[in-house]
Amino acid sequence: MATETNKKASGRKSAWLVLVGLVLANLLVGVFLAPRQVGLHHTPFIQLPNFLAPVGVPGEWLPPHVTFTWVVMGILVVFGWAVGRGLRAVPGPLQNFAEVVVEGFYGLLDQMIGRQGRQFLPLVGTAGLFILTSNLLANIPGLQPPTANWNTTVALAVTVFISYNYFGIRKHGLANYLKHFCGPIWWLAPLMFPIEFIGHLARPVSLSIRLFGNIFGEESVVTILLGLSWLVMPYLIWLGVMLPLSLFTAAVQTFVFIMLTMVYIAGAVEEGHAEEHH
Amino acid sequence: MPDEPSFLRQLARLSTIGISLVAATAIGLAMGYGLDWLLGTKPWLTMVFALFGIAAGFLNLFRDVGLIGPPRR
Numbered sequence: 043m044a045t046e047t048n049k050k051a052s053g054r055k056s057a058w059l060v061l062v063g064l065v066l067a068n069l070l071v072g073v074f075l076a077p078r079q080v081g082l083h084h085t086p087f088i089q090l091p092n093f094l095a096p097v098g099v100p101g102e103w104l105p106p107h108v109t110f111t112w113v114v115m116g117i118l119v120v121f122g123w124a125v126g127r128g129l130r131a132v133p134g135p136l137q138n139f140a141e142v143v144v145e146g147f148y149g150l151l152d153q154m155i156g157r158q159g160r161q162f163l164p165l166v167g168t169a170g171l172f173i174l175t176s177n178l179l180a181n182i183p184g185l186q187p188p189t190a191n192w193n194t195t196v197a198l199a200v201t202v203f204i205s206y207n208y209f210g211i212r213k214h215g216l217a218n219y220l221k222h223f224c225g226p227i228w229w230l231a232p233l234m235f236p237i238e239f240i241g242h243l244a245r246p247v248s249l250s251i252r253l254f255g256n257i258f259g260e261e262s263v264v265t266i267l268l269g270l271s272w273l274v275m276p277y278l279i280w281l282g283v284m285l286p287l288s289l290f291t292a293a294v295q296t297f298v299f300i301m302l303t304m305v306y307i308a309g310a311v312e313e314g315h316a317e318e319h320h
Numbered sequence: 321m322p323d324e325p326s327f328l329r330q331l332a333r334l335s336t337i338g339i340s341l342v343a344a345t346a347i348g349l350a351m352g353y354g355l356d357w358l359l360g361t362k363p364w365l366t367m368v369f370a371l372f373g374i375a376a377g378f379l380n381l382f383r384d385v386g387l388i389g390p391p392r393r
Contacts, residue, residue: 244376248343302336
């Protein structure tokens with residue numbers, strides 16, 4: 043009995059020791075490495091020389107968001123290749139994971155768009171995985187999320203905007219799709235059309251600004267905290283508050299982005315427009 | 321279409337309203353300003369399109385909140 047409690051106590055003590063050791067090691071890394079490597083305004087960990095200079099891209103180095111977009115692309119391509127190479131009837135751990143991800147996207151598409159939803163998996167899945175990976179990149183010191191730059195998120199949002207309009211036109215034809223913009227009452231159409239048009243144009247703006255703003259803001263706060271990490275307290279705040287928070291933000295922002303993409307696609311390809319013009 | 325809007329779907333929709341209200345107004349204003357610059361009708365199109373933008377912003381707002389039945393969901 044006594045030995046058991048002793049063992050338990052010593053086990054607890056060693057657990058505490060491990061925890062304290064981890065925090066100390068983390069702190070040392072934070073104090074000595076983080077200020078130089080983390081943050082939007084410091085040199086990032088990975089840099090590529092500007093080999094696009096002959097084409098007219100300015101600067102000595104490639105812009106970091108481009109570099110890290112390629113990093114994210116590399117991660118996703120290698121992951122997809124590794125999964126696709128060893129497909130089996132009885133899935134291994136990697137294939138299991140990939141299946142869970144794809145099933146999750148299928149579930150969302152079925153729920154949001156309905157039975158014609160699964161054909162949009164390439165767009166929605168790619169956007170979701172790209173945004174999630176790059177948001178999570180923010181939590182590794184020395185790496186920058188490409189979504190913390192407005193250019194990246196605008197590219198994503200414009201892709202979504204053009205895609206959902208294209209899906210709608212493909213589904214209903216140009217005339218019917220435009221008629222849908224004009225509202226239910228015909229003599230209000232000259233008034234409704236510009237309003238709807240501006241409303242649609244506001245969608246990519248709000249999509250891109252939301253994603254960029256959240257990730258950039260979080261990244262800026264983390265930069266400042268880690269830049270002050272020799273004061274210890276900011277580092278602990280980062281560890282205890284900002285790190286869990288930014289993991290949460292990464293997931294939520296990804297989710298909101300693909301959710302809105304699916305809402306827009308669902309609105310564009312929705313069946314039974316004709317019944318509304320009564 | 322699903323029967324009832326799920327919590328997540330509502331979250332996604334409601335999180336747009338703050339930005340899309342402003343974005344629609346700004347886009348309307350910018351369109352009017354650009355058209356004025358092109359056509360040389362200095363103050364008029366800016367005013368009209370700013371009003372369109374404000375109307376679009378509030379239309380989006382009311383649709384997202386659910387006060388108006390949305391023509392598309």
